[in-house]
Amino acid sequence: MKALAVLSAFLLALSFSTRLPAQPTSLRIDRDIGPARVTIDAEPGFDYRLEAAPALPHSTDWDFLATLRLGSGSQSWLDAASGLESPRFYRAVKFGPAPPEAAQDFRLLDHLGRSRWLNYYLGMTNVRAVVLIFTGNGCLKLQEMVP
Incomplete structure (x- = not known):
């Protein structure tokens, strides 16, 4: 009975200590509209550098295309x-x-070409940016879109 309790405790500790594997990175290429649309499916929260090469034997000749930040997967x-x-x-x-x-x-x-300086409020660490939108009273479409 004591051995069973020790084994259960060991398995429970092992289950907390193991990490889940990261989502594998995969690329999909869609050429239905002409130019290639390259989709990256990968672990969110990381930046991915998208590169292209004319041929695989010349693997050192990769050209930079874009840096993509994956907010979702x-x-x-x-x-x-x-x-x-x-x-x-x-x-x-x-x-x-x-x-x-x-x-x-x-x-x-x-x-009107007048210059304004953006002042930061550094006391609010949870705010990434503040956006100011000024419109006239006749901009009803914009008023509907902005909360």
Whole structure:
């Protein structure tokens, strides 16, 4: 009976210590509209560098196409140049999440060309950005879209 309790405790501890495998990275290519639409299905929360090469034996000749941040498990990119070039191979290289880019200062121009400076409120650590939208009273469509 004591051996059964020890075995149960060991299996319970083992189940808490094992990590679930990450979602495998896969690429899908859709050429129905002409240019290739490359879709990355991978682990969310990471950045993926999308690259292309004309042939696999020259694996060092990979060209950078885009960096995609996966908020969900899938992201697609339209390779507009794929219709002009010979068929090519694609790959996705996984990176850790990129640090957020912060501007020390930011200048906005209004519709009359007047310059305004964007002031940051650094005390709110949970706010990523504040968006200000100014419209006239006749912009009913925009008023419906903005909460």
